[in-house]
Amino acid sequence: MMKTFVLLATTLFATAASARDLPDRPITRAEVTAAAKAQFQKIDANHDGIVTRAEFDAFRAKQAAAGGDDNPFTHVGGHWFDHADPNGTGRVTLEQAEQHPLQLFDMADMNHDGVISPTEARMAMALRSFGK
Numbered sequence: 001m002m003k004t005f006v007l008l009a010t011t012l013f014a015t016a017a018s019a020r021d022l023p024d025r026p027i028t029r030a031e032v033t034a035a036a037k038a039q040f041q042k043i044d045a046n047h048d049g050i051v052t053r054a055e056f057d058a059f060r061a062k063q064a065a066a067g068g069d070d071n072p073f074t075h076v077g078g079h080w081f082d083h084a085d086p087n088g089t090g091r092v093t094l095e096q097a098e099q100h101p102l103q104l105f106d107m108a109d110m111n112h113d114g115v116i117s118p119t120e121a122r123m124a125m126a127l128r129s130f131g132k
């Protein structure tokens with residue numbers, strides 16, 4: 001359970017330095033799906049609906065060259081590919097790319113109302129701190 005919250009923090013809230021930096025408004029499941037899709041489409045350089053390891057590496061290099069991305073909804077973390085491709089096939093579909101963020105979302109959405117409230121987000125962040 002704790003490990004999952006740590007994962008949540010390192011993915012969805014990866015770049016928020018503290019709970020203070022989180023959006024002080026509810027985060028919806030639809031928003032997470034849309035963010036995952038937007039990320040996927042950016043990484044999928046040749047737009048064939050598959051992200052390869054090479055496309056992921058190229059995107060990460062580009063993101064780093066641009067000085068990183070401090071928006072937790074658009075930042076692509078170093079473990080993105082491994083989370084989306086747990087079987088190591090070297091190919092990630094949109095469906096796979098959405099799965100992990102949605103799993104994390106469902107963990108943080110403690111009352112299962114389809115929304116992460118600012119309180120739920122802060123709890124996830126606090127658990128990240130304990131996990132450090």
Ligand SMILES: [Ca+2]
Binds near residue numbers: 045049
């Ligand atoms: Ca591709």
Ligand SMILES: [Ca+2]
Binds near residue numbers: 112113114
């Ligand atoms: Ca909730």
